[in-house]
Amino acid sequence: MKSAVENLNPTRVRLTVEVPxxxxxxxxxxxxxxxNQQVTVKGFRKGKIPARVIDQRFGRGAVxxxxxxxxxxxxxxxxxxxxxxxxxxxxxVDITELKDNETLNFTAEVDVRPTIEIPDYSxxxxxxxxxxxxxxxxxxxxxxxxxxxxxxxxxxRAAEDGDVLTLDLQAKVDGEVxxxxxxxxVSYTIGSGELLAGIDDAVKGVEAGGEATFTSELTGGSAAGxxxxxxxxxTQVAKRELPELDDDFAQLASEFDTxxxxxxxxxxxxxxxxxxxxxxxxxxxxxEKLLELVEVxxxxxxxxxxxxxxxxxxxxxxLGQMGLDLEKYLEIQGKSAEEFETETKDAAVKGIxxxxxxxxxxxxxxxxxxxxxxxxxxMRRAASSGMSPDQFAQAVVEGNQxxxxxGEVARGKALAAVVEAATVKxxxxxxxxxxxxxxxxxxxxxxxxxxxxxxxxxxAEEKNEA
Numbered sequence: 001m002k003s004a005v006e007n008l009n010p011t012r013v014r015l016t017v018e019v020p021x022x023x024x025x026x027x028x029x030x031x032x033x034x035x036n037q038q039v040t041v042k043g044f045r046k047g048k049i050p051a052r053v054i055d056q057r058f059g060r061g062a063v064x065x066x067x068x069x070x071x072x073x074x075x076x077x078x079x080x081x082x083x084x085x086x087x088x089x090x091x092x093v094d095i096t097e098l099k100d101n102e103t104l105n106f107t108a109e110v111d112v113r114p115t116i117e118i119p120d121y122s123x124x125x126x127x128x129x130x131x132x133x134x135x136x137x138x139x140x141x142x143x144x145x146x147x148x149x150x151x152x153x154x155x156x157r158a159a160e161d162g163d164v165l166t167l168d169l170q171a172k173v174d175g176e177v178x179x180x181x182x183x184x185x186v187s188y189t190i191g192s193g194e195l196l197a198g199i200d201d202a203v204k205g206v207e208a209g210g211e212a213t214f215t216s217e218l219t220g221g222s223a224a225g226x227x228x229x230x231x232x233x234x235t236q237v238a239k240r241e242l243p244e245l246d247d248d249f250a251q252l253a254s255e256f257d258t259x260x261x262x263x264x265x266x267x268x269x270x271x272x273x274x275x276x277x278x279x280x281x282x283x284x285x286x287x288e289k290l291l292e293l294v295e296v297x298x299x300x301x302x303x304x305x306x307x308x309x310x311x312x313x314x315x316x317x318x319l320g321q322m323g324l325d326l327e328k329y330l331e332i333q334g335k336s337a338e339e340f341e342t343e344t345k346d347a348a349v350k351g352i353x354x355x356x357x358x359x360x361x362x363x364x365x366x367x368x369x370x371x372x373x374x375x376x377x378x379m380r381r382a383a384s385s386g387m388s389p390d391q392f393a394q395a396v397v398e399g400n401q402x403x404x405x406x407g408e409v410a411r412g413k414a415l416a417a418v419v420e421a422a423t424v425k426x427x428x429x430x431x432x433x434x435x436x437x438x439x440x441x442x443x444x445x446x447x448x449x450x451x452x453x454x455x456x457x458x459x460a461e462e463k464n465e466a
């Protein structure tokens with residue numbers, strides 16, 4: 001077999017392959033055997049029809065077609081391996097010449113990973129938010145904890161902001177009560193925004209036993225997106241009472257003995273959260289700078305697949321679970337269809353470029369992934385997917401996605417290496433040290449977020465749902 005490669009552009013090649021006819025022998029034998037099992041010829045037992053009879057009855061062309069279809073994948077793979085191509089997606093194959101007992105010639109056009117030159121990235125500088133926790137931040141955190149330990153007591157008066165109501169609800173569309181539009185004994189805090197738009201104005205000023213009717217657009221259920229007439233009956237009005245902020249509260253709400261210790265712990269937790277956010281911000285900004293340094297051609301077919309995959313994931317996984325369609329989602333977001341298309345394409349381009357660049361760094365720096373790193377990553381992905389580690393691992397193995405997870409970990413290590421080489425300062429001019437044990441994990445999350453929805457690699461939990 002002879003093959004030659006023609007570069008059509010930086011991301012697409014044409015393979016020209018010439019196959020001597022004798023190399024089709026195994027496929028021809030297999031074709032005759034397959035046809036033998038499928039047809040019946042009077043005077044011959046099934047499976048014992050001579051080749052010459054098959055040629056006479058069904059035509060040599062049918063045999064050749066079967067043989068070529070069987071052999072093409074093997075010859076294509078041999079040509080790809082011989083040329084050491086890193087192909088993307090399926091090829092477009094065209095048989096240019098097929099002469100019986102002489103030769104088989106074909107071409108295959110396919111996308112390939114572009115050659116990427118990564119310049120020195122040690123000069124990258126980025127600025128991030130400082131880690132600053134104010135007394136107001138601590139006050140807010142403690143107040144949120146206090147809210148969780150609030151108690152309620154029924155009152156004989158009209159409902160006010162912050163009151164906890166017990167409600168019976170009934171929703172009608174076009175005068176008909178919806179099958180899923182009735183709910184009794186619903187607990188609702190006025191001002192929480194947890195139920196329907198317009199309910200706060202409707203129930204404020206209503207006493208226990210009173211009713212109110214209002215219209216609201218339903219966001220879920222059988223009539224999602226439709227205007228409904230909602231009747232709400234208030235069966236109880238209760239006042240929320242917050243515990244005093246003292247040492248007794250600290251002992252009730254935490255493992256600490258004093259309010260001062262509780263506030264110190266709240267400050268420490270907020271600092272840790274801000275430290276995580278700062279690291280993520282640094283990684284995102286370093287990645288942006290890195291992508292600006294590198295020229296990355298994007299294959300058109302891969303970009304098209306990536307855009308379609310992102311749209312599919314949004315519409316069928318995320319919005320479907322929320323009871324929304326794309327049109328309603330865009331209305332809520334205040335975006336036009338054109339803006340959505342542009343944003344999706346930009347995100348897809350960034351995802352592809354991120355994957356290409358970080359993969360190139362993995363190869364250049366010869367970064368390896370240990371079994372321990374892979375296991376930790378699998379556990380984290382399982383937790384985020386809502387699956388148990390065993391379920392997620394099984395889905396990964398059944399979907400042949402172990403290489404995908406290895407790639408995610410390796411790309412995280414590559415980004416961590418770039419961040420370590422960069423200069424990161426906060427807005428106060430202080431140099432930020434990101435060289436802790438969590439850096440690679442956080443960098444992996446940043447890399448995954450940039451490449452999320454990839455058409456080339458799809459997460460196990462999404463494959464499992466598809």
